[in-house]
Amino acid sequence: MNSLQQQLLDVNGITLSLYTAGPSAGRPLWLLHGFPECWHSWRQQIGPLTAAGYRVLIPEMRGYGQSSAPRDPAAYDLITVCGDIQAAMDLLGHSEACVVGHDWGAPIAWHLALLEPQRVKAVVGMAVPFGGRPRQPAIDMMRQHYAGRFHYILHFQQPGVAEQEMDADIPRTLRMMMHNTSAAVPKDFFLQEKPAGAGLFDGMQDPGMLPPWCDVAAFNHYLQTFTGRGFHGALNWYRNFERNWQRTEALADKHIEQPALFLLGDKDPVGTLEAYTLKQMPKRIANLEQHLLSDCGHWIQNEQAAEVNRLLLAFLSRHYAV
Template structure:
């Protein structure tokens, strides 16, 4: 079992879970998750001779939650990764991210290749900055119904999700999993005008086998202070687009790995399937073709821990060797 402690990074305190000794591997969770999302990776990675650290990122779990929305920009989040690596007494690390943690991992490698030895992303592919701010693009494409736009309405999603935290998380995890019925597509991510997102999301009577009641209890506890800090990440999407202008057209040059599920709605976003198909050409630093996991939904490392661990261990041990 990992040990837990608080650590000072960039003027805030982050809660971390850590296990093992050796080269440092930083695991970055997504939304709505916590360090607990990596529970299946600690043992195998530590047994293979790595020091594994998974923080609750800013705005999540026991970590600090700055009140200023602008304190959740991609530069702050990358700064936390770099600061964490240094606070742990290391100069470099391997960085792995899932969901929102994947853009943080990719941008850490893009902005600070001197610190990142190798990078792996689960679900969300490497960043290729678009020509226009993302919120406006999605607003036009989906008439304001896309969940990014819904999350940007101050206090709205915060209140909806906090009314019954456990039910919110149960619905989230089932809806985006490979176990949810129906076709995979962006339709799952749309919010009808005048309704909350969760209103049309099914509430499963029985959780999928990869998510136990104990897992849901741990996740529910991590959101006991609400969802605002986590939602503030989405409220910086256009700010991130502005801040990353100097890197427009740049690609990740550090050794990279990308893994996703064929029933994950995120890789089905508009334009993303074409991007994934083109990744071996667009990003030569990929050590192998994108790995697609059959029957896997959005919660990649939780739904398919054995396959993800194998892919990570092959990648990390190759780089270490």
């Protein structure tokens, strides 16, 4: 970790905070974090990947940390966020790359593979599968299916509502999110029955402690990401399902042709929420390798770091060797 360097890049109309490590001549390997996380969520991958000779690049995604966090939700659609990474690659002179994404970082990785078939040589998604462009915006399907009932994504739609609850106590919010999507929590946690107007944490108890995979030092990095700015930028990612659907029309019939790796924890609630997409994924990715990790929740690269590193390095050795 001592070899990490940070730089602020002016790209795509924003400031993008970027952490880098590893040999300058190493093949570029981008690690894209999800919600509500930070660049430091890849802390257990940096050492093994740089030791293998890769140049690791870890941005603080738009809306997080020291990167810009526009107020307008429309500034966070998939194509725009992909543009941040594409512009950074251009600025750094990357003619080839491998892209790895977890949670919301996974859709960015999948779409970069679609948008950049020549530059992106291999792609890895963790937790969130790729099933292609749906027939209608996913948010419309959610509203139909969960009419009159609580769903966390529906709860996030109105700007300011979720922020009020989550920003009020950022350490509590992070503890609750970390614990309640870890391996110890049933898969159907986010499907619990609550009325549509309920709060995100209604019916939940603050554990008052950190999960085993996140120590105090790491937790402080998460806190720094949101302290002073809150969650508005991170939540704006969830307010673009219709805009994402509109802006990806040209990609509707495209398949991911690059070698692809997908990792999912067996106790990750996303596996339940995205069951249909998981079935569709092999139809949309030509060269797909999949693994279900045992006793693992949503925070896969930290809950099962050794296994993730083993699978990732093996995949890279076959498809994106140094």
